[in-house]
Amino acid sequence: MQGTLLYGPRDVRFEERADPKISEPTDAIIKIVATCVCGSDLWPYRGIEELSQPQPMGHEYVGIVEDVGSAVKNIKVGDFVIGSFAISDNTCEICKAGYQSRCVHGQFVSQTIGTQAELARIPLADGTLVATPGRPDRDLIPSLLAASDVLGTGWFAADAASVGPGKTVVVIGDGAVGLLAVLASRQLGAERIIAMSRQAKRQELAREYGATNILTERGEAGVEKVKELTSGLGAHSVIEAVGTQESMLQAIRSTRPGGFIGYVGVSHNVKLDGEELFFSEVHLHGGPAPVRRFLPDLIERIWKRQINPGKVFDLQLPLAQVAEGYRAMDERRAIKVLLWP
Amino acid sequence: MQGTLLYGPRDVRFEERADPKISEPTDAIIKIVATCVCGSDLWPYRGIEELSQPQPMGHEYVGIVEDVGSAVKNIKVGDFVIGSFAISDNTCEICKAGYQSRCVHGQFVSQTIGTQAELARIPLADGTLVATPGRPDRDLIPSLLAASDVLGTGWFAADAASVGPGKTVVVIGDGAVGLLAVLASRQLGAERIIAMSRQAKRQELAREYGATNILTERGEAGVEKVKELTSGLGAHSVIEAVGTQESMLQAIRSTRPGGFIGYVGVSHNVKLDGEELFFSEVHLHGGPAPVRRFLPDLIERIWKRQINPGKVFDLQLPLAQVAEGYRAMDERRAIKVLLWP
Structure with a gap:
């Protein structure tokens, strides 16, 4: 063959x-x-x-x-x-x-x-x-x-992030997994789905799959925008579908205390500071879906x-x-x- | 005053x-x-x-x-x-x-x-x-x-570690929080509670509070012992009540894939490797209780x-x-x- x-x-x-x-x-x-x-x-x-x-x-x-x-x-x-x-x-x-x-x-x-x-x-x-x-x-x-x-992974990420009715969800990563995490979040009943994307074609598909907001900001600016949209608290659920230090920090900082992060980007050169994670008080779950x-x-x-x-x-x-x-x-x-x- | x-x-x-x-x-x-x-x-x-x-x-x-x-x-x-x-x-x-x-x-x-x-x-x-x-x-x-x-913190740790009936729980840390996490685990119906402790007085109180096993090993040796007691899989629930790099790694490595870590030791100089955490596939939750x-x-x-x-x-x-x-x-x-x- x-x-x-x-x-x-x-x-x-x-x-x-x-x-x-x-x-x-x-x-x-x-x-x-x-x-x-x-x-x-x-x-x-x-x-x-x-x-x-x-x-x-x-x-x-x-x-x-x-x-x-x-x-x-x-x-x-x-x-x-x-x-x-x-x-x-x-x-x-x-x-x-x-x-x-x-x-x-x-x-x-x-x-x-x-x-x-x-x-x-x-x-x-x-x-x-x-x-x-x-x-x-x-x-x-x-x-x-x-x-x-990609669908199974996006779905697992949404599940790990405890997405459900009434929840505000942030999706970091506009690759296929991120886009399908948007779809999964919609299917699981999320109230608001904020997709982080800069590319018109991906933004369009994110909207078609159920994104209610598109943000083009990244890193700290992205975190600030999410806070603005969530009364300063952060999202209930954040899906991380990239796997870099920047995207993981963005995820942690976009999540409210007691909120949930589902991370499915394969981690590369990521080091999480224990003290920041501790005081962020988030739930963190992910891995190979x-x-x-x-x-x-x-x-x-x-x-x-x-x-x-x-x-x-x-x-x-x-x-x-x-x-x-x-x-x-x-x-x-x-x-x-x-x-x- | x-x-x-x-x-x-x-x-x-x-x-x-x-x-x-x-x-x-x-x-x-x-x-x-x-x-x-x-x-x-x-x-x-x-x-x-x-x-x-x-x-x-x-x-x-x-x-x-x-x-x-x-x-x-x-x-x-x-x-x-x-x-x-x-x-x-x-x-x-x-x-x-x-x-x-x-x-x-x-x-x-x-x-x-x-x-x-x-x-x-x-x-x-x-x-x-x-x-x-x-x-x-x-x-x-x-x-x-x-x-x-200390009781509220141990209880939160057990809750964060998803302790419940049928579960095998490991408690890392034999300070007051760790000992009361043993008590909380017993109250929440855990089947087996493995307390890591080297001090006779603390071991005794751990047993009184409901520990079914006491392990004196630490670090990798402690992880190995937990694996031996859990068919090689690791525990369902691990409570981390110390806050050091060693204790966090011991917690992550003692937990089975899909298992839960409740960590309440205030993290000092802890850096978690993203790749290890990703492939460990654990749930991680903690912070100020x-x-x-x-x-x-x-x-x-x-x-x-x-x-x-x-x-x-x-x-x-x-x-x-x-x-x-x-x-x-x-x-x-x-x-x-x-x-x-």
Whole structure:
């Protein structure tokens, strides 16, 4: 098969890779129907995360099951399936508590499997994959693919930030995760959703997804604007979907005492001062999103066409042009790039 | 009146101070019946927090109301009252959400009022003070005094750590707050309570308050022991009641993914690595405890003699001997020192 490898900073190649095979009885092989480039793929692409060898890329996927191991019970050949970037048995104590991204038998799809490819081996298929009610219409595929990571991650962030009716929510980060955190906040009943964004196209989608206010300020100026909008108190719920020192501080300072921060930007070079955090009196929760927890609900909302998260894909390319996909995301010409094998 | 001033590191003096007077119509003047030395008083006492001038000390108190301002409605002269170290109107949006320690009209009792004295002016008396159902028996006074800070803080920590039935809880810190967090965890129905302590007297009180396991290991060794006791997963709930880099890391590493940390040790020189926190996937909440939220419930439990938090006072002295009280706490000869004016 053909698949994507990252050789070094900004060096993405689409080339021949060995076909994956069933190696454990709990595996499934899926034919990828759609995959995409993630904001988190840009960290190694930009050289901020180092590589020791060419690395298979991609961790978002929808596909059709081609083969299953002898122990697979819930998933069968021919199913249309969605999985998250975290492999999970969905039966261990941590999974049952809703943290499938930290399954005791888990692993991440990134760095080993690589779903920016024609085929992928998915371990622990019964726990990891969720089948749709039938073959989806083609127009639903982008939304189902979004559920694989960015929608699930935005939803987790909103959940971690305790978003609900009557709440004022701030969303920091206008990438796909941030935009879908806006969508999630609307679905969860937030009263006001303040999206921080400077780019017209992203602002427009944020409004379409339910943002009631758009702020273009950043850092301390952004914090001040949020305070102005919240009687000086700060927001009840703040979603952090960037992962830098600046964005984390902006999140902490935009949250009222007793408020909640859901942070899902992968933290890079972030150091939090204990004293500031202590006196901020916020709730802080985040990490790799347990997307699997939310998948059945998200699939249902998409299937019923209640939500359209697939709109974050503003560029669609043949998988063979994956390198151009990375460039478009890196240069922020595209919010998110869908790749068709 | 006579009161306590800290002049510099380890220089505590009990000397003449001006009698407090009603200065706002919302003030009350109380005659202190009992006060005490707090673990957090040791930070400035040890010179870790700098002083710019002699500082009135003490923020824990029970007393009898001597005078009230014209706007005070809920509290009357002669009431036996308890307040927390945080002044709060108990009516603002933040107070109503349960964060009276961050009241928009709030202030801390430390550094300005100083309750290690014969009298104290309590601002926002209606919001800050809670009257007991009547004059307490003398043996209840230590427990009522404990409710003013250490019990309320331990209770908040257990609440922040989401302690409840079926949960395994780790308590880091065997000072009065840690010990009372053990008591709170037991009251809140925890299944297992693992107290980290090396001192026989503190271990004994921890067991009496409901600890099921005592661990003497610290740091990474402590984390390993907790993992051994929790099938390798870590605890559901971890209470951090120290405030150092080591204790915070021990807390984060002792908590299972998706678990909860309640931290109430005032953070000193703590820097949390964003990446470690992200991948730990814990819930983190803490800060100055909103003791006022819990006071009515705590007073009721004490009044009915369901709990005996006053046992943390293992040394009682006349207020005039306050300097010896500080020495006993500093040298860890006493868990907590009660002072009788």
